[in-house]
């Protein structure tokens with residue numbers, strides 16, 4: 001399950017990137033960028049989109065469905081990190097039993113407040129290690 005959750009978090013990053021690049025391209029177009037340049041950027045966008053499709057085939061269907069539904073409704077906050085017991089999307093503390101389950105990553109866990117898919121923030125473990 002952990003790998004699955006990592007994949008879906010990655011998918012969200014790609015979606016965000018595509019979104020941003022798409023908007024940037026629109027802007028460049030309105031500023032009169034040459035067709036050649038626009039064409040090469042579009043090709044890159046297509047490549048990213050293809051990589052995304054490949055990624056989607058590796059994600060469990062139920063997880064992917066949830067992600068896609070949620071992403072459409074709330075834009076780019078379908079997957080949220082859980083750090084210090086707090087959902088980094090809505091900043092509400094989740095029950096500690098749930099936090100433990102998120103850490104184990106055996107099942108998909110959702111934030112009860114905002115509905116995001118929760119993933120464990122591994123950076124917080126790194127920081128703890130450094131403190132010692």
Ligand SMILES: [Zn+2]
Pocket residue numbers: 080087088089090091092111112113114115116
């Ligand atoms: Zn939340």
